[in-house]
Amino acid sequence: MTHPIRRRDLLLAGLGGALAAPALAGCAGFTGTASRGEGIRFWNLFSGGDGVLLDGIVQDIEEEIGPVRSTVLEWGQPYYTKLAMASKGGRGPDLAILHLSRLPGYAPGGLLEPFDLDLLAELGIRPEDFDPGLWSRGAVGEDQLAIPMDTHPFITFYDRELADAAGLLTSEGVLREFSSAEDFLDGLDELGETSGMTPLTFGHINHDSQAWRIFWSLFAQTGAEFELSESGAEIDIDGVEQVMELLGAMFDDGRAEPNLQTNAAKSEFTNGRAAMTFSGEWELATFRDVVPNLGASPFPTILGEPAGASDSHAFVLPTQLAADPVLRRQAHEFVAAFLQGSLDWAQAGHIPAYRPVTETEAYAELDPQRDYVSAGEIAALDPQAWFTGSGSEFQRQAGFSIQNAILGQDPAQAAQDLVAYVEEKAAEPDPTRGTTS
Amino acid sequence: MTRLESTTGAPAATPGTATGRSGRARDRRAWSGAWFVVPFGIFFVLFLVWPIVYGFWLSLTDASLVASEAPGFVGFSNYANALSDAEMWRSLWHTIAFTAISTVPLVLLALVMAIAVYTGIRGQWLWRFAFFAPYLLPVATVAMVWTWLLEENLGLVNQTLASLGIAGPGWLSEETPAMASVVIATVWWTVGFNFLLYLSSLQSIPTHLYEAAAIDGAGPMRRIWSIMIPQLRGITSVVLVLQLLSSLKVFDQIYLMTKGGPDGATRSLLLYVYDTGFTGYRLGYSAAISYIFLAMIVIVSIAQARIASRKGQQS
Numbered sequence: 001m002t003h004p005i006r007r008r009d010l011l012l013a014g015l016g017g018a019l020a021a022p023a024l025a026g027c028a029g030f031t032g033t034a035s036r037g038e039g040i041r042f043w044n045l046f047s048g049g050d051g052v053l054l055d056g057i058v059q060d061i062e063e064e065i066g067p068v069r070s071t072v073l074e075w076g077q078p079y080y081t082k083l084a085m086a087s088k089g090g091r092g093p094d095l096a097i098l099h100l101s102r103l104p105g106y107a108p109g110g111l112l113e114p115f116d117l118d119l120l121a122e123l124g125i126r127p128e129d130f131d132p133g134l135w136s137r138g139a140v141g142e143d144q145l146a147i148p149m150d151t152h153p154f155i156t157f158y159d160r161e162l163a164d165a166a167g168l169l170t171s172e173g174v175l176r177e178f179s180s181a182e183d184f185l186d187g188l189d190e191l192g193e194t195s196g197m198t199p200l201t202f203g204h205i206n207h208d209s210q211a212w213r214i215f216w217s218l219f220a221q222t223g224a225e226f227e228l229s230e231s232g233a234e235i236d237i238d239g240v241e242q243v244m245e246l247l248g249a250m251f252d253d254g255r256a257e258p259n260l261q262t263n264a265a266k267s268e269f270t271n272g273r274a275a276m277t278f279s280g281e282w283e284l285a286t287f288r289d290v291v292p293n294l295g296a297s298p299f300p301t302i303l304g305e306p307a308g309a310s311d312s313h314a315f316v317l318p319t320q321l322a323a324d325p326v327l328r329r330q331a332h333e334f335v336a337a338f339l340q341g342s343l344d345w346a347q348a349g350h351i352p353a354y355r356p357v358t359e360t361e362a363y364a365e366l367d368p369q370r371d372y373v374s375a376g377e378i379a380a381l382d383p384q385a386w387f388t389g390s391g392s393e394f395q396r397q398a399g400f401s402i403q404n405a406i407l408g409q410d411p412a413q414a415a416q417d418l419v420a421y422v423e424e425k426a427a428e429p430d431p432t433r434g435t436t437s
Numbered sequence: 438m439t440r441l442e443s444t445t446g447a448p449a450a451t452p453g454t455a456t457g458r459s460g461r462a463r464d465r466r467a468w469s470g471a472w473f474v475v476p477f478g479i480f481f482v483l484f485l486v487w488p489i490v491y492g493f494w495l496s497l498t499d500a501s502l503v504a505s506e507a508p509g510f511v512g513f514s515n516y517a518n519a520l521s522d523a524e525m526w527r528s529l530w531h532t533i534a535f536t537a538i539s540t541v542p543l544v545l546l547a548l549v550m551a552i553a554v555y556t557g558i559r560g561q562w563l564w565r566f567a568f569f570a571p572y573l574l575p576v577a578t579v580a581m582v583w584t585w586l587l588e589e590n591l592g593l594v595n596q597t598l599a600s601l602g603i604a605g606p607g608w609l610s611e612e613t614p615a616m617a618s619v620v621i622a623t624v625w626w627t628v629g630f631n632f633l634l635y636l637s638s639l640q641s642i643p644t645h646l647y648e649a650a651a652i653d654g655a656g657p658m659r660r661i662w663s664i665m666i667p668q669l670r671g672i673t674s675v676v677l678v679l680q681l682l683s684s685l686k687v688f689d690q691i692y693l694m695t696k697g698g699p700d701g702a703t704r705s706l707l708l709y710v711y712d713t714g715f716t717g718y719r720l721g722y723s724a725a726i727s728y729i730f731l732a733m734i735v736i737v738s739i740a741q742a743r744i745a746s747r748k749g750q751q752s
Contacts, residue, residue, distance in 0.1 A: 108505075205610045206610070396696060400698060
């Protein structure tokens with residue numbers, strides 16, 4: 001008769017223990033008592049060559065400010081989803097990386113906390129050390145929610161010898177200016193003839209952002225209107241069509257294969273089957289070791305004003321239920337130490353946002369980084385809306401219409417499709433303001 | 438036997454004051470087993486019942502992943518919006534098309550492969566391993582391998598076709614071939630599991646059935662048609678149900694191979710749920726779409742169960 005009781009007690013005790021253990025562990029993390037001595041938690045999305053470089057930089061910074069717990073999450077949507085959820089729950093990391101273009105989707109929801117500019121100034125970081133346009137993209141009202149870390153433009157990589165033989169380089173060894181779209185297309189044809197290979201290679205099929213990047217680089221050059229606001233989208237469709245036409249021509253007549261995936265285009269370029277490619281400067285590490293005479297220039301000016309699609313990694317302070325002042329200060333120290341030492345970060349190809357670094361002689365000696373530093377000044381970030389930005393669904397969906405134009409379909413139709421999609425997206429209720437139905 | 442019956446049965450049969458006590462004891466015995474179910478029960482409630490209830494509540498609100506305001510109750514307007522959302526219907530259609538196109542080869546091919554291996558291809562172990570091995574690969578690997586194979590200009594598939602004088606399509610860049618590509622990769626990846634189910638079922642068919650048939654003069658084809666296939670009816674309905682359910686929830690290989698493209702041509706319903714909820718931040722709306730999908734799956738499952746039980750009664 002006593003057996004059931006004994007058994008029950010045992011079960012209850014076991015169950016109680018099983019439930020209590022994680023709860024207690026959760027409590028410890030929640031109140032933060034266990035995390036004090038372990039340093040700041042830092043989330044980022046740098047993998048591959050960038051990640052290795054960052055690890056080295058973080059190790060150096062740890063010697064100055066104490067331990068840093070670095071967490072790398074998958075680039076793009078997965079990263080931003082996780083960061084949003086952690087911040088919404090008030091348990092975000094002490095410091096994180098955010099693309100500046102994603103700020104409008106984060107700031108209104110209260111997912112980020114402002115930096116203490118006095119503390120940063122005390123640590124040697126002042127607003128005037130940054131490009132004013134870039135700095136202001138990190139501000140919302142009175143608050144500085146993001147501190148730019150770098151700009152990472154979409155640029156042109158090429159084989160210097162081949163480009164020079166085709167007469168495409170200036171005496172300084174960078175891509176020459178083009179007077180019109182025809183001039184650029186003729187230049188490509190010339191490059192094809194003198195090099196005996198496909199002049200241009202570019203991969204975009206089923207990629208999150210590539211098609212959007214080439215479109216936005218060209219569209220920003222037209223100076224045409226592309227405004228997104230709460231009342232909807234104002235887009236100059238003629239400007240869009242002009243870019244779609246140019247894209248169709250650029251990927252026609254053997255100038256470039258229109259249907260490559262990103263990896264395939266990269267391998268065309270690194271295997272010496274194409275003389276030029278458009279890509280993010282973060283590919284520098286990949287290309288430098290395998291492409292002879294690697295040259296790099298800003299995205300070519302073809303349609304008027306110099307401009308190239310770009311974005312900027314920035315530091316942000318995700319919202320926490322109860323921020324620890326010691327860790328908060330360490331996060332500021334980390335940012336200052338990183339920016340002041342960002343010559344190391346430039347090795348990856350990124351252009352440091354902290355000007356005192358790009359103005360040094362050491363930076364001027366970085367080859368080919370010095371050749372595209374001006375791309376930071378013509379950086380065209382995404383139009384500002386809650387749904388735009390690097391790795392967003394918007395870039396992927398917009399990319400489908402652009403892809404169709406590259407594949408040779410009717411540019412007018414592609415332009416209409418793109419504008420229709422953007423208008424539809426702009427008409428969607430803004431979920432950062434709590435009205436999503 | 439009798440002694441056991443008398444000892445256990447005696448107290449219950451005894452009239453008078455003892456009945457109440459022994460009745461309680463028996464109740465306690467009946468409930469003592471319940472404690473063993475408690476751990477599972479807790480997990481069941483925490484991870485199945487509660488999410489279902491919570492998810493349904495979410496679908497009635499304008500919950501957002503990023504808004505600072507608390508979600509507001511909006512009734513069934515998310516459902517009304519979803520039902521008039523062309524992209525919802527389009528992605529639902531993609532899911533249905535994928536399920537229909539992939540289930541047929543995944544069942545038939547598995548059956549043919551199992552029969553071929555069972556009935557005498559030499560080196561059974563090698564075929565068993567070769568057919569099942571892809572199933573062991575993680576989806577990321579499968580997607581990467583097939584993305585490269587199907588690459589339009591440099592991929593092995595089109596290079597091979599080109600050497601035969603055939604111009605291959607843009608497997609992942611054109612709408613119709615893109616869906617076919619996802620199906621091909623999925624079949625290659627998962628057919629091994631169904632193959633294994635069929636093979637084990639074949640091995641459990643008593644050999645005396647074949648011997649009897651052989652004595653009656655049945656040839657190999659006759660034995661396949663009249664013994665094997667009918668004996669496999671049970672396992673076929675299991676395979677079919679498992680396959681339908683796993684095809685309906687297709688997500689990962691599409692996410693990795695085409696990201697729903699080109700132009701949304703391969704976006705499945707679950708990918709749309711992910712897109713609206715996690716990248717579009719509209720949790721309430723994406724919960725509503727999930728519940729519409731759930732309702733459809735429940736209807737399909739009930740219909741399938743009805744048909745299966747009717748067949749069972751007939752046989």
